[in-house]
Amino acid sequence: xxxxxxxxxxxxxxxxxxxxxxxxxxxxxxxxxxxxxxxxxxxxxxxxxxxxxxxxxxxxxxxxxxxxxxxxxxxxxxxxxxxxxxxxxxxxxxxxxxxxxxxxxxxxxxxxxxxxxxxxxxxxxxxxxxxxxxxxxxxxxxxxxxxxxxxxxxxxxxxxxxxxxxxxxxxxxxxxxxxxxxx
Numbered sequence: 001x002x003x004x005x006x007x008x009x010x011x012x013x014x015x016x017x018x019x020x021x022x023x024x025x026x027x028x029x030x031x032x033x034x035x036x037x038x039x040x041x042x043x044x045x046x047x048x049x050x051x052x053x054x055x056x057x058x059x060x061x062x063x064x065x066x067x068x069x070x071x072x073x074x075x076x077x078x079x080x081x082x083x084x085x086x087x088x089x090x091x092x093x094x095x096x097x098x099x100x101x102x103x104x105x106x107x108x109x110x111x112x113x114x115x116x117x118x119x120x121x122x123x124x125x126x127x128x129x130x131x132x133x134x135x136x137x138x139x140x141x142x143x144x145x146x147x148x149x150x151x152x153x154x155x156x157x158x159x160x161x162x163x164x165x166x167x168x169x170x171x172x173x174x175x176x177x178x179x180x181x182x183x
Contacts, residue, residue, distance in 0.1 A: 002183050004030075004077040005097035009084045009153050010109025011143045012136055013119040015164065019107065020081035023174050027077055027181070031070050035082035038062040039129040053132075071100050077181065078102070085143070085150050087157070094158055103180055106158040107173060110165050113144060 006023065008016035017034060024032045038059050042050060049058055063082075070076050078097070084090050094104045120136045133139045143150075155161045160180060162173045 001181055003075065003102045004105055004177065004181055005080065005094070005102040006078065006105040006107060006177060007080045007084050007090065007093065007158070008082070008107050008109065009090070010111065011083065011085070011113075011116055012139045013116050013123065014109035014111040015167065015170070016083070016107075016109055017081050019109075019164065019170055019174075020079045022170065023177060024079055026174055027079075027178055029075065030077040030079055031074070032079040032081055033063060033067055033070065035059060035063050036129045038066075040126075043128055071097075083143075085146070087151050087153070090153065091157060098159075103160070103183060104158040105160045105162070105177055105180065106153045107177075108153050108161065108163045110152065110163050112165075 004027075006020075008020060010016050017036065020032045020034065024030050039056070041062070042056075042058055046058070051057065067078060067080070070078055080093070084093075090106070094106075097104055123136055125136065127135065133142070153161055160177075162176065164170060164173060
């Protein structure tokens with residue numbers, strides 16, 4: 001049986017965490033690694049260590065430590081639930097997991113901005129993950145403006161690429177991913 005590294009890609013409120021939780025529940029021997037959990041942990045326990053500006057290297061280090069442990073100390077499939085919008089970072093991570101023998105899967109959430117705006121407006125999600133933003137609407141507006149190195153993933157980046165446009169796409173994508181573990 002092959003190990004999978006499944007990486008979600010998409011804007012805030014596109015369904016990445018909901019998808020990852022559903023995949024984890026249906027894919028035996030998988031672990032979901034969600035950077036939002038790490039951001040909330042830092043904000044609650046180590047607020048004074050957060051960088052004032054620039055990338056949140058502490059959050060990335062926590063995520064990397066957990067992922068490295070899962071790779072080396074378990075036989076789990078990895079489900080990486082965070083935005084992964086920057087191609088350079090995605091490629092680096094995917095290459096790392098390929099070298100470790102994983103089949104790399106990208107799941108791209110290509111949800112229309114109007115749907116995302118509705119979801120953000122109706123969200124009941126806690127803002128305990130924020131470092132610089134004041135709301136999810138602010139996060140979405142920033143993501144809509146980003147252009148540097150933010151491109152939809154391409155089939156060449158991973159062993160398998162799936163695109164989700166609506167919640168109706170989720171069950172078929174999950175079943176396809178589950179089928180990959182027997183390759």
